[in-house]
Amino acid sequence: MSKHRIWRVVGIVVVVVLQILMCNRIALWGVATPFVLMYLFLKVPSGLNAHLFMTFAFFVGLLVDIFTNTPGVYTLASLTVAFLHNPLLTRIQYRDRGEEKYVPSFASLGVWRYMLYAFSLTLIFCTVLFWTESFSFFTPSFLVGRIVSSSLLTLLVILVVDLLMERKR
Numbered sequence: 001m002s003k004h005r006i007w008r009v010v011g012i013v014v015v016v017v018l019q020i021l022m023c024n025r026i027a028l029w030g031v032a033t034p035f036v037l038m039y040l041f042l043k044v045p046s047g048l049n050a051h052l053f054m055t056f057a058f059f060v061g062l063l064v065d066i067f068t069n070t071p072g073v074y075t076l077a078s079l080t081v082a083f084l085h086n087p088l089l090t091r092i093q094y095r096d097r098g099e100e101k102y103v104p105s106f107a108s109l110g111v112w113r114y115m116l117y118a119f120s121l122t123l124i125f126c127t128v129l130f131w132t133e134s135f136s137f138f139t140p141s142f143l144v145g146r147i148v149s150s151s152l153l154t155l156l157v158i159l160v161v162d163l164l165m166e167r168k169r
Contacts, residue, residue: 015040016060020067031142032149034157035129037064037074038122041081042158046089047101050082057082070133077129081121092117106166119155126151 019037027033040060044053061078065071089104092113102108104117126147134143 012040012060016063020064024068029149031146032153033146035122035125035150035154036157036161037078038081038118038125038154039158039161041078041085041125042118042121042162043103043105044085045101045103046086046093050086053085054079054082073129073132076132077125080128081125084124085121088120089117092120105162115155115159118158119151122154122158123147123151126154 015036019035024033037060041057044056057078058075061075064074064078068074093109104114106114108114109117130143130146130150
């Protein structure tokens with residue numbers, strides 16, 4: 001196994017542990033929770049096989065579900081994001097890219113397209129996660145507040161991490 005792949009696996013483990021041990025315990029104003037787990041899904045290369053990506057998303061979601069005692073909530077949200085990743089990325093990317101494979105970033109998509117891509121997938125993730133978790137529309141204003149605030153907080157965290165990682169390279 002190459003050194004690059006080992007660091008990638010270590011990075012995945014660190015992000016999952018960070019989500020389980022720290023981020024799930026944060027609730028700003030009682031509604032906003034950051035999901036650093038989304039960073040793993042946003043940085044998937046554009047040409048990755050959909051079956052491989054969905055298998056990866058399933059196991060990452062299942063791992064978080066096991067350690068946070070949420071039966072299938074993260075798995076469903078992760079699989080939904082994995083299912084919609086390639087179609088969304090195809091719609092957002094530049095039209096002249098063709099079959100070129102790339103990792104979505106500020107450099108490859110541009111600032112506004114990358115922010116649209118990140119916000120769209122984050123909003124989908126938070127919507128599926130919170131709707132499945134509550135499984136009712138009893139308090140729709142609270143549900144919408146959780147979805148929007150968590151999506152914005154997650155987007156902010158992901159953009160900061162992404163800018164730090166880009167600067168490091």
